[in-house]
Amino acid sequence: MTISNIMVSVDLGAAASDRVRLAAGLAERFGSKLTGVAGRPVLGPIPIGDVLQAERAWAAEERSAEEDLAAAQALFAREAAAAQSRAWRSVTGSPLAYLAAQARSADLVVVGRQGPGDGDPGVMAVSVGPLLMEVGRPVLLTPPGLAHLAAKRIVVAWKDTREARRAVHDALPLLARADKVHIAVVGPAADQEGAEDAAAYLSGHGVTVTTHLLRSPEISPAEEILRFARREEADLMVMGAYGRSRLREWIFGGVTRDILQTTPLCCLMSH
Template identity: 50%
Template sequence: MDFANILVSVDDGPGTADRVQLAGALARRFGATLTAAAARPMPVPSMHAALQHEDDIRSAEEERLGADLAGIRALIAREAGPLRPTVWRQALASAAEHLIRQARGADLVVVGRRGPADGGGLLSVPPDRVLMEAGRPVLIAPPGIARLAAERILVAWKDTPEARRAVSAALPLCRSAATVLVATVGPDAADEGGADVAEHLARHGARARVRLLHGARGQDESEPLLSLAHREGVDLVVLGAYGRGRLREWAFGGVTRSLLQRAPLCCLMSH
């Protein structure tokens, strides 16, 4: 398996240029289509305006959206570099809902990190919702990261369906990495089957080895994982995204929530 279509979320924020560079480089690496998606909700008109001029309002808003996004489209043409095909998708809609719809034709979705200090405007997309609803692996890129070599990859392994899907999604990157560390955390780390995962990756051509991180029960597992990533020069973390939802309010587990908000390196997650 390789990536044939990479979908990137674009918006009017300062992180878009770096994110497009990153996604464009990945698309060139795998000979993939780069699809860029942006959307803005249709403003709610007054009842009178809605009844009298609905078509005119929509036409005006579509024209305004096109004008607002013209600069972003030019940025994509400039930053994505020479690609096989580049596809543009824009809509008057919720930015998250539009991206999730476009994900049906993608192998990988690239979004920006949205931590408390990262900001985000009307066009930006919350990664947590995309993770839970897109049904595709999601690459979360922190601000300021414009390149992903994926030379040294850390698999944050927990023997769950989400982690298994994340490892499968990361295979195209793992095969060409110089090192893949399969790390488990906690007092029962040795029982999580990390050695089996490393062997599985090796069958696919990856240079994988196991690391056991014996943390205390109940400890925030993101701390030892990020410390290991820093020591080993890791530039990509692969992990399952763990959470439960009720009435569209998602509650994530500690590691997922922590990495979504503050990881200083790219994270490839799958739910």
Template identity: 50%
Template sequence: MSIASVMVSADLGTGAAERVRLAASLASRFEATLTGVAARKIPDPGPGEDLETIRAAYRKEQAKLTEDLTQCREIFEQSCGAEIRTTWRQAEADASSFLVRQALAADIVVVGRGKDAAGGLAISLGAVLMEVGRPVLVTPPVPDHLKAERIVVAWKDTPEARRAVSAALPFLRCAKQVYVVSAGEEARFEGAEQVSEFLGRHGAQVVTHLLNAATGDVADEILQFTTREDADLLVMGGYGHSRLREWLFGGVTRDILQTASVCCLMSH
């Protein structure tokens, strides 16, 4: 896999500029195009309003949306610099659905955790991860650069994890050290050694670690290992399911996304 197109979700929340700078650094590293994306729906009018009141409220909301999207674009343009190719896409639409539609032209999608965005511009991280069909790089609030010199692959033999490893190959090949980590009572049966051998064939400098962790402690063990080895990228499958359009993560995925201080490259 190569990376020719990086897409980043833009908003007005905490960490938005840092997220764009991180995405821009990836675009520069891989000589890729960076596309910024922002959207928000105009809220429906309240019940019982007359037509003129509804029209006036809509015009006010439309003006506010235009202002918000203009600010998003300014943050994007100021943060990505002038050294890379960029494009911009915006709409009056649900932020998550619009990002998913635009991502058909992306190799990787860079997003925040969603909860810190302001003004209705936040994406639903679960919906994007499960619908986008692309690898998703989830950034913590602070970092604006990703060295990816030391990478942890949180391995469990599932289709999601296999897709995540394939998506991460451009990073894994270039890393100084890759750790394939399997945790839990069944860790020795998950095929971590085979994954390490596979990555070695692709040129990765890789070692295997099996962590003895109780079922409820898997996320903590993986994050502690990531901290001990001074890694700044965690690669893993994104596990969850949908119910009535409400997106729910499995325990390990949820715990890592809520607490990880490093970037997480995920695939569903």
């Protein structure tokens, strides 16, 4: 399996440069095209009585949006130099809706973590939770400050669900190139989650795997899987994203929510 097109969300937040460099490094390694994608909503003016003044405010906001998109394109061109094949797509509109639509031509979508302590990435940022629910593609979540992903030591956070099976399948190009792959199952019923069958599936694709059953009752499942990943010096985690939409409210379970906000390593997720 190959990765032919990697799509990266570009905004003007502090972590954007590292995210683009990380995606460009992956594209160079896999011989993939790297596509930068940005959306900038035009924020409507505050209602006022003077129609002419409102029109001027709207025109100024449109100019600001165009300038932000140009700045994002320049950032992408500067930081994506490692990728041999590059493309750029942008729109004056919703960054989430635009990225979700453009991802129809992508094999992998790269976005940034947005935890409580990660700072404000601005109006061009794409929230990974809603994106996971809409995109229909694997999403690589990258923490701030990471500009390179070797993906040589990978932890698969396994649970016998559709989402986890999808994530393992989507991650095969990376798993096949890893030096070490660990399947880790968390919880008191860890031995009933079919980890050995998941390992056999990967072995059939040439991946050498070890399985681990983690049953610590003292800490949360998210903390336990992240502690295991640190112990194994992993730089990538693969897992299913468990959530649902209710009237456009994006609801995720505890483990998914905690990983989305706090993961210190890259995480490939599928829903």
